[in-house]
Amino acid sequence: MKSISIKQLLRLRLAPVMLLLTVFYSAQASAICWWWQDCTAYKTKYPIVLVHGVSGFDSILGIDYFYGVRNALQERGAKVYAPNVTAWEDAYVRGEQVIDYLEYLRAATGKQKFNLMGHSLGGPTTRYVAGVRPDLVASVTTINAVNFGSDFADVARGIVPVGGGTEALVEGALNLLGNVIDFLSGNPSYAQDALDSVTFMTSAGAAAFNQDFPHGQPGSRCGEGASVVNGVRYYSWGGDASWTNALDIADAFLLFTGAVINGANDGLVERCDQHWGDSLGSRYNMNHLDAVNHIFGIHHLFETDPLTLYKNQAKRLKLAGL
16 A cells, blocks of 8 residues: 655645635635625615716726725625716716716616716716706715816916917817827727816806706805705715825825815815715815825825725615615
8 A cells, every 4th residue: 555645644634624715715706795794785776887087087907097996885785887988078078978878877787777976077977967867867976076166277277378379289288188098998089178178167167067057056155955856866075185195196286286276175176165965074184086096095094095985875875775
């Protein structure tokens, strides 16, 4: 009889254990949610649709604009989608693109409504969709949104002379940037219009838009608006810190841009201008990019993780039957 070495004996004894561990961990890798967690905690009745802001994208080289948000919500039951809309355009044009996307999702999934979450210019974009097609929308959540415009857009529009060569040069550069972003994200290149986009985000542009789409508009400065209009529930949250982490390479830029804004701001939008509908808070120590968990998840060390806000909102929507 052939003798068995101690090493071989150990392999034989450990084989069943290793097999069980392999099955267990591979199951966890696919399901992600651990057995002691509520794996349907974020499973809303209607899918969540994340709408990016200006100069944004759905995903580039595997890096999502809403960094880590989709995975964080999907791992505990949520269905999450992120359309790519024009990088440089106003909320009217972008809103129509989102409507087309929702019509596609309705046909593909059978779901009749969707929970829209829009960051920055994505906020008014989602509000446009709710105003034009409330039958497609269960809720709107605006995140660090330019709901009343941006002082930075006012300043930028004032610096560049209207109708001059400088305006054409700046617009051309931004439009080119938008085309590059669409190309890198693997989406067809939309017709970019940076001038319309920036003009829309001025205080005057936002005021004109709000006259046409007032649903959820706060009744007072930094206040709250109607939480439900035409069957659509409105929420918002935001931040008021432009500098949040020394390791975040975006902070220096946002500190610079935030310096031209009156009052506490996230580097691009004043705190009170972010309010809409049921305000869930606008004093988070988060800048404009922290709101979407960028750059790569770096945020204020002593503030709530941005992903937690999205998780809490998914729970809130679920409890509301949305």
